[in-house]
Amino acid sequence: MANRPLAPKLIATRAWVPGSADAGLSRSLLSQEEAAKLATIATISRFRRGDTIYTAGTQADAVYIISSGLVKVFRQDQPGSQILIFAFALEGDIIGMADDGAYSNSATAANNVTAYRIPIKSLRSRMLSDLGLDLALLAKLVHELRASQRHAFILSERLVANKIAMFIEMLEQDQASRLGLTPEEVHLPMSRRDMAEFLAATPAAITRGFKTLEKAGILRCRDNHHVAILDQAGFTQLVNGSLHPGGDVATRTRNGGSRLPLKRSGSR
Template sequence: MTDDSISAQGFRPSIYATPFQRSGDGAAVELLSVSEQDELIGISRLINVRRHTVLYPEGGQALFVYNIVSGVAQTYQLQPNGDRRITSFLFPRDLLGLSENGTYVATAQSLTPVIAYKIPIDALGAILERDPRLDINLLCKLCHELRQSQHHTITVSKNDGPARLANFLLWIERAYVTPGQPVGELMLPMTRHDVADYVGLSVESVSRALHSLESQGAILRNGPRFITLLDISKLRRLAGLE
């Protein structure tokens, strides 16, 4: 894989998640203090990978975790018949590197050019032993991602294709905000095939669901990957969130 170290250029480690303590409006917040960011910078390399690059393979030895600071990645597992099953999409401020018994549980691949901090697991473990607060913050992030996984399970359990797509678009709108992007304007970094795999539909069903959402005035398609969310309330109703 391409693994070119680059200068910091103002990039800092960042982990967003909903904290355990009740505070604010329940939205995700930055969990890392400046000193904790500095500690992670001290043990990490800031790397740049090209789009469609494998960061690590399923079953590979788990030596690093990755904190995305720019770009989008996905994880997937290979099924017995050779098909891929996308398990997650990862965005800036997310962590990559879920492992079990010392090996990665899925393959991680960049969908766009990705800049990330590559953090050695052994060095991270040493920091966690010295800093219980950072340990709690990472636990918050894992719980945050568990809630996202549960949300995904609920999404794909819905029989209605438009409901699945409405859920998916609302999630992307929250999770993937690019600089200068107008509110409600989405540029999907994944292909329609990737979307179909993730929400448990065929590509044709995704196309029909998008057409249904558009005909109901909830979205406007401006191209294969450019979508405007016209009516958030209607999307939430269609998704079963209201």
């Protein structure tokens, strides 16, 4: 089958290998042999944009390793209620975290997605006989824990313009790590609505935040999915919380709040 992925990848930086030649770069944590063994217990699943991959509270009988596309991992307390996206999963990411045998969150395809579906029982048996797979999974989970901590830090920022800068920096670092070089433009594969749900803001606030950053000469948006950083020093100050561009930007989150004047300050 021409479009069939060759083998699953777990892409991350190496957590416990100091001084390696590829320090800071994301690489597959699996050897060719380990990836081939995983492929024998996996099936290929394909999802169209908007398809449900799994739902919070349902039986967690499998994990998924993303081969291509973008997945939203989120929580929604009840149908029609507000959504909070916890993570975006890309190639080489693993999803399917569970608690007492049930999925902790829900996952849907943000665009066309191909993934390896690996039954939990088969994965458990494979891990018992393959120490290298154990270590690779542990390193990947450590990598994702760092990303979760970064997300929590972004959510602690009150101003949307600064949240956007911190989010773009996170994507830029991930793309630079995967590519081995800093991209000229940062690719935003998600929609502005998805970004708002990840940053706990309204879509309108995200739009105004981008306009403010463009007006300040810090960013240039070629379209909704490609951003260039024009003023690196100002961008770094935004990320550090020591700069807030002038003018008003809506900082209203989905839980309410009001607009705050953006000003320069010495600390967060």
